[in-house]
Amino acid sequence: MPITPESVLTANHDPYTPRSLPAAFSQTAGTTGGLTSAPPAAVYERQSRPASVETLLPPPRQPEPYRIGVGDVVLLATPKSGNTVEQLAGVLAAENSRQGYTVQDDGTISIANVGRVEIAGQTIEDAEATLFQRFLDKQVDPTFSLEISEFNSKKVTIGGAVVKPTVEQITLSPLYLDQAISDAGGTTSGELDYTLVRLYREGKLYQVPLKDVYARKGGRILLAAGDIIFVDAEYDLAKAEGYFEQQLKLGSYRQTELAALQNEIALRRAGLSEERDTFNARLELGAEKRDYAYLTGEVGKQSRFALPFNEKASLADALYDGAGGLPAKTANPKHIYVLRGSSDPLEYQSITAWHLDARNAAAMLLATRFELHPNDVVYVAAQPVTHWSNVVNAITPSLLISSVNAATN
Missing domain, CATH: 3.10.560.10 (Outer membrane lipoprotein wza domain like)
Known part of the structure; x- marks a missing residue:
């Protein structure tokens, strides 16, 4: 059967469904049920204007020095000239002599060549004293000033x-x-x-x-x-109190649910990764079923060509991806065949040879549309000169031996 635009439609009409990858390859860790429970019920209701208002003052407080907290950003500054900058190289930024450090969850800041220093809960003066002592312990010139550049903890x-x-x-x-x-x-x-x-x-x-x-x-x-x-x-007072409690519960709920959701996604991602790795390992060991076409004749590499999952491969895919192309010196582009057996087990001896004449480069477009099926055999005939070359290669050693023997005698 010559491969023509019409016959390609006939060949591709035969039923064939590519093997599918496991579901783990199409799923993502985000395909979860989301938050697992409903948030606390709202208690806010609009109230009519109160007849009188009541004053309830909080206990009086006195101003206190600011204490550094988690999330605050402190700034260490050093003079821009002199030996101090040189000695503090790597500890403080040399470009502008100012370096910011964020107070971490454990209450510390991490300074290069000095280590982690705990300053949370301290006033600026206390923190300066703590850093001063740490610099002395590390034998670093403690000429610096400390200030808070970002207030995030309170x-x-x-x-x-x-x-x-x-x-x-x-x-x-x-x-x-x-x-x-x-x-x-x-x-x-x-x-x-x-x-x-x-x-x-x-x-x-x-x-x-x-x-x-x-x-x-x-x-x-x-x-x-x-x-x-x-x-x-x-609001009346009871409703206002209920509103504030609701806000606190809602904030706690969101944090709890977010943590649970993140754990669920992490577990899901790990499970999908394990399924994919297991499938790839089984595929590499030959433990998974796979569909193949077979490449033979004058091709760059005689081998079996694995048909892809979830999509179909063309004759061109096999010739140029699996076989590495057609050798220009030996392959005969006039005679490219796809041998296909009948899908009916009672007609196992019935074979169709689809023939592609690719001497015209435009004919190779048909190869990109011709779909391969499992167990197809792609065969490329040899150039006529290839047969003569094989004959010459076979008889040349005999001729050389005869010549040597004649010269010796």
Whole structure:
């Protein structure tokens, strides 16, 4: 059967489904069920305007020196000239003599040639003393200054009826309630007489009328790390307390569920990787079934060509990928054959030889469309001159021996 555009359709019409890769090769670690449980039920309900407001002030606090915490970024600075920079090379940045270090979860910063130094919970003065002693222990010139460049460990949350709900960082300067509300853009409530500021701290709820906050009645309220501030005019105290508890539970829920989801994804990824590695190992050892076509005749490499998974291979794929192409000197492009047996077991002696004449390069396009089936045999005939070359190669040793014998006699 000559391979023509019409006969290619006939050849490809024979039923053949490529073998599929295991499901592990098409799945990803992200195909999980996501969060496994519903978040806590909301308790927020809109309330009518209260007839009166109650003031519950938090215990007074006094300003204290800022203590370095996890997540803060401290900056070590050294003079830009002199031997100090040279001696601290590798410890502090030599380019601009300033290097930032983030306080890690264990409360330490890691400095090259000095090691890990614990400074969490210390004031700037205490941290300077700790670093000074560590530099002396490591025989490094301790000429430096310390400052905090980023404040990330102490936060106050502000929400409700404010222009810009935000998370405010506590810095070296004390943060007061009226300042935090101003930093959030002030209130959006139109009725200051009934607007309350509620402060949730360490499991207890406090509330102050907003007009008293602005008037600073009873003094300014100093905020602490972890405070949650909510400005509104429509909650009663019980509902407000329920709202804050809900926010805390929701935050805890999200952290727990996120950790569980990350563990699930990690386990899933490891399982998929193990399945893939096992399949590849079995494939390499020949323990997995695989479909092959066979390449013979005047090809670059006589071998069996593994048909790919999940897709079909063409005659051109076999000739140029599996066989390494056609040798120009020996292969006859006029006679390229694909031998295919019948799929019917009762017709096992029935063989179709699909013939491709590739002397015209355009005919090779048909080779890219001709689909190979399992157990196809691709055969490339030899050039006529190849037969003569084989004959010459066979008789040349005999002629040389005869010539030598004649010269000897």
